[in-house]
Amino acid sequence: MTIKNLSLILLAALSFIWGGCDNDDTLGDTYADIIMLVSETTVYEPVWGCDTPVEHMLVKEQSATEWQPLVMGSIEGFEYVQGHAYELKVRKTTLANPPQDGASYTYRLLEVISDTQPDTPVSPEEWPEEAKFKFKMVQLNPFMNLDTPLAAPFDLLTFRIFDHQDEYTPLGYPEFLQYYDSIVMSTPVMPDTYCVYQKKTDESSTSEKFTSQWSSYFFEKNDFPIILKGYKDGAVKYAFQMKQIMRERDFLGIDWKDGGITLANPQSHVVYCVLDTRYEFLLTDTQLRNNIPFVKIKVAFASDLTDAENLKRQENGLRWLLEKHLGYKTFETIADFKTLPEDASIVETYGNETTRAALLHFKDNDFHEECYYIIAEPK
Structure with a gap:
């Protein structure tokens, strides 16, 4: 082989390597084939870089309990038709290097399992x-x-x-x-x-x-x-x-700055939803402890469940509420809170710009039965 031919081969190999570097962002991506449900109803949500809300599909993975908005056209190869409900098999790719201000996942249609237009009223x-x-x-x-x-x-x-x-x-x-x-x-x-x-x-x-x-x-x-x-x-x-129209305040319906404080005889309110009957919550009036306002949130007891089942239901319901409304866990300790009872045992903590909340576990003793509840206070 001549020196000239060897040089050409080496140059071609280097070109291939250099060209491959352009796709380096795909290294480490992982994917899974999942079942995704698409609702017949859409919502309009704001998106980054756009002054007006954009139409989103409502989707959820088969194992999920809640619908999530997904921008139209986000599922490659799938065309949404207004009023139709779908069950899809899609390939969900988790990006190792997602774009800044972009999605962490991409979706590609593999199969339309069902396409229905349920409950269509007459003209x-x-x-x-x-x-x-x-x-x-x-x-x-x-x-x-x-x-x-x-x-x-x-x-x-x-x-x-x-x-x-x-x-x-x-x-x-x-x-x-x-x-x-x-x-x-x-x-x-x-x-x-x-x-x-x-x-x-x-x-x-x-x-x-x-x-x-x-x-x-x-x-x-x-x-x-x-x-x-x-x-x-x-x-x-x-x-x-x-x-x-729904607008969350500091946390749920709580406004730490302008909301009222109950100084005597605080009440517990049964908070229920006729369209989501999985949990009923018990929410106390806003009270003061160490001159700091706080609320206590519990899951209402279900009479058809055993004590062990109710205890697990308490933990699951309160964690669901915290994840839904405060998002990510924090790493705060008892010392960071000003309103926790002395015998508190923290399971997890959550927070946003205005609120910190702790999921607490109390063991059975002479004063109360084993239970879980939330204490939330302003930062």
Whole structure:
């Protein structure tokens, strides 16, 4: 082999190596093939570098309990059709070197397992006006008695259903009910439904149950859609949708600066969500300890579970709440807190710019049974 030919071979090899360096960011990427669900409902969320909110799909992996927003077009090879719900098999790649201000994952469609358009109501032109209904929030009871028009998690919201002329029937049955077998409230971001109206008919009788006004707390900190669907013979005949505006304060519904403090006889409030019945929380009034405000949060006891099951449910529910609303764990100690009881045993700590919170575990003793609860205080 001549020196000239050897030089050409070496140059080609170096060119190959140098060229490969351009793709060095892909080294260390890992992937897994997963099942992903895509909701029939979308939301508009802000994105970095854009002044106006952008439409997002609502997606969740098969093992997840909550829907997450994903920008349209984020799944390579998948085209979303409005109103359709999907079950997909996708390849989820975890990037070893994600771009700055970019996503840590990429998705590529492998298979469309199912494509359905559930609960599609008839065209409004085909349904008589007197059969239509609407609903809206009519009262907001904020935690800490704040004067605000915007709801936060752990505020109590009250809704009413109206007819097409905005008439409210507090007693009896409005005329539009005759067109339905049931009217059901739901949202794609929560797992349960709430039945506002139901009619049951058997061979000898017909019974009706109607709630014209109902209340609920919501555990969400972002805006979400609420849908009221009217069913007849198993099909959706009419649907009305509203957007519930949610704005988290310092933590849940707590405002450390402007919120009220209870100096005597603090009460515990049962915080429930009719669209997410996995947990009920017990939230105390804001109190003072060492001249610092704090709240205590527990998971309500479930009578159908054993003591051991309730204990595990407490831990799981409180950790879910902290991860959802405070995000990442911190590394604070008992010395960092000013309102913890003397016998506190910290399991985990969480925080944001204004709040620190500790998940506490108390062993069984002469004063109380074994339990978990949260103490949250301002920073």
